[in-house]
Amino acid sequence: xxxxxxxxxxxxxxxxxxxxxxxxxxxxxxxxxxxxxxxxxxxxxxxxxxxxxxxxxxxxxxxxxxxxxxxxxxxxxxxxxxxxxxxxxxxxxxxxxxxxxxxxxxxxxxxxxxxxxxxxxxxxxxxxxxxxxxxxxxx
Numbered sequence: 001x002x003x004x005x006x007x008x009x010x011x012x013x014x015x016x017x018x019x020x021x022x023x024x025x026x027x028x029x030x031x032x033x034x035x036x037x038x039x040x041x042x043x044x045x046x047x048x049x050x051x052x053x054x055x056x057x058x059x060x061x062x063x064x065x066x067x068x069x070x071x072x073x074x075x076x077x078x079x080x081x082x083x084x085x086x087x088x089x090x091x092x093x094x095x096x097x098x099x100x101x102x103x104x105x106x107x108x109x110x111x112x113x114x115x116x117x118x119x120x121x122x123x124x125x126x127x128x129x130x131x132x133x134x135x136x137x138x139x
Contacts, residue, residue: 001049003030003112006105010098018051020101021065025049027108028068034115035075042075044068059090062100066090069104072111080110 004023010016026049035042045064051057066086073079084103087094 001026001030003027006109008102008105008109010101010105012098014098014101016096016098016101018053018055021055021057022049022051024101024104024108025065025068027105027112028065028072031072031108031112031115032068032075034112034119035072038115038119040075040077040115042071044071059092059094062090062096063088065104069107072108076111076114078114080114083107083110 004026006023006027007014007020025047029044029047029049032042032044045068047068048055048061066088070086070088073083084107086103086107087100
């Protein structure tokens with residue numbers, strides 16, 4: 001699965017539909033694979049990325065999605081600036097709204113951006129260490 005550009009500006013006039021659920025979970029799976037590829041141990045709960053307009057998500061699905069997002073952050077071992085802790089205790093009477101949609105998409109995007117920045121810096125970190133080791137002047 002490829003990274004799908006998240007919607008980061010949900011508002012009260014927007015509708016979060018089945019394709020948005022699919023995108024959010026697809027991106028969670030994608031980021032999990034990125035983390036695993038870099039040696040960050042991560043195991044997601046079940047994910048669903050093939051919803052149609054006849055699927056309904058209930059509070060247990062919301063708990064599963066939020067737990068997966070939290071798992072990404074915990075495997076990274078770092079809390080990015082702007083991170084909002086997922087709600088993992090959904091019940092039937094809690095409302096799902098644009099704030100939740102923003103939190104999901106922004107949190108996954110923060111982990112995505114962080115791991116990509118780490119991968120980019122690998123090259124520079126290694127080069128700096130090699131350069132530091134070459135100069136014998138200060139020994």
